[in-house]
Amino acid sequence: KVDNFNAFSDEVTDYFFTVAKTLGCSAMSTEGKLADVQRLGQFAAKHKVMVGYHGHTAGPGGEAFGAPENWEKAMEVSKYNGINLDLGHFLVGNKTSPIPFLEKYHDRVTHIHVKDRKFDGKTVPFGEGDVPIVEALQLMTLLQLEQGRGSQAQAQLKALLEKASKPTPQPQALPIGMLLADLLQQQGQKAEAAALYLKLAGDFPRDPRPLLALALLRQEQGDTKAAQDAMALARSRQPDKPDQRLDQVAASWGLSSLRRQVPKGPSPEEPKPSQPPSQPTTAPEPERPTP
16 A cells, blocks of 8 residues: 555656566555546556555545545546445445445455444444445455455455454354355365354354354255254254244254244144155255355
8 A cells, every 4th residue: 555646756656566566466555536546547557556546435526535436537547547445434425335336346446444334424343333344245255256266255254254253253253254154165165164153153152043054054965964953053042032044944854843833822833844855955955044
């Protein structure tokens, strides 16, 4: 990240891009202004290194980045001008979710800064604000997979999970960990995914989601006994709280003993599957829980 490019001569600016290129960087970040984009875009094109302009809470108009229109102007000048998207700043400055902007210009996003903030501008701990952080991570992971950069997505999620787990696991560690485990599965790393589900289950002993995800994984692997055990453990975490996800999985596998028992009386009977499968492995796969 290099700021105040307008204070440097062309020779010094070219040196910064040369260093970035030599180090193998695909992008640089800067606290730039609209007045800089023409000049920096030329250096970026010369060295084929993207420039990500970092946005703050600036709204429409002015020289600072923050409003979509300023990034759009920069991107019109050079295909090597890009976006350093700060999720929290974008939400506060534009009073809207950054997800649509991220979806539209994902191929020009060079960096993402993750922080949670309220619409009123207050910065808060992860999960307590209005920024859709998990949704943004899900979107970026999917896009990186489509671009053949699954290992990069995995490294980023591992770093976020490690940060969210120190000194003790914070609430944000669960959705990040669930997303990482799902990515590991998609990359064929089933054992690593199972180990992570078990760790999350230990870190969050009241939440059934890691065990439900583990049950689905074991069922996919053909280990019905392990799948049933994981389902039973998931159910035991919230014995008095209805969970349609657990009931759906149990019903599709024909495991009536693991389904929530409906009290006798005026309440309607719980519907039974019309044609329960004779073998759990022949059942249709239920939807995997989202982190």
